[in-house]
Amino acid sequence: MTSSTLAQQLREAKHVVVFTGAGASAESGIPTFRDALTGLWEHFDPAKLATSDAYRGDPALCWGWYEWRRQKVVRAQPNEAHRAIAEFAKRVPKLTLVTQNVDDLHERAGSQDVIHLHGSLHSPRCIDCGQAYTLPLTSDALPEDGSRIEPPQCSACGGYVRPGVVWFGEMLPEDAWSSGLAAAEKCDVFISIGTSGIVYPAAELPLRALGHGATVVHINPERFNISSREHFLQGQASVLMRGLLTEAFGDPLVTECFVE
16 A cells, blocks of 8 residues: 555545554654663563562562653653644544553644553552552652662552553553454554554454454554555654655644754
8 A cells, every 4th residue: 555545545534543552652762662771771671570570579670660761751752653643633533542652742742532552651550559649750860771769659558659551461451442442443544553563452453443344554664464454654653644644634744844
């Protein structure tokens, strides 16, 4: 499928689903789990820090890891892909945005009602009683190479506060998952951005859309295997999404000028 063909389908679509993964935020400088880590974190497997057992075993290490990640997000800015998605929502009758990312870059770009399948770094809660933690998190600048940080404690039960993300071995939030599935089954066009579709159950969404007759398009800088019924646009999400917006609706984003 060419970008022109996809642009035509977007003009005609009644319901578009955009599904984003880590690659959509990587262009904003947010490290993915596959990126090489530095400093304190180079000695640890991120996947082994993202479990309930790891957190209970060493709360200061795991909280420090997630605060390091959250600070990366705080300093980052939405990229052109985030802004283009928000702009698409103004051009099509209905757009549902589903993300695997735990940052808030979509919201800061202007998207509303984002479905977060894997939770958010900005929604901590008690690991024992589940009560939301609403006090401000530390705003102190953290060392670039990371550090151990003692987590705050829950005001209700005294338990440690944990990041509001979905850890390995945990179920996805029921409401978010149900909403994502329903949107996938009802959309005309499903655009998957920055995710290779290997993490289940989230990876089921494009397959569910395909099974219900939607056009499924993957946007990624690196090609991976897809079925003969799916489509692939290879390149940076920021470039391709801005180009699609312009081609489909003839109204390019207003962006900052960059001096070469």
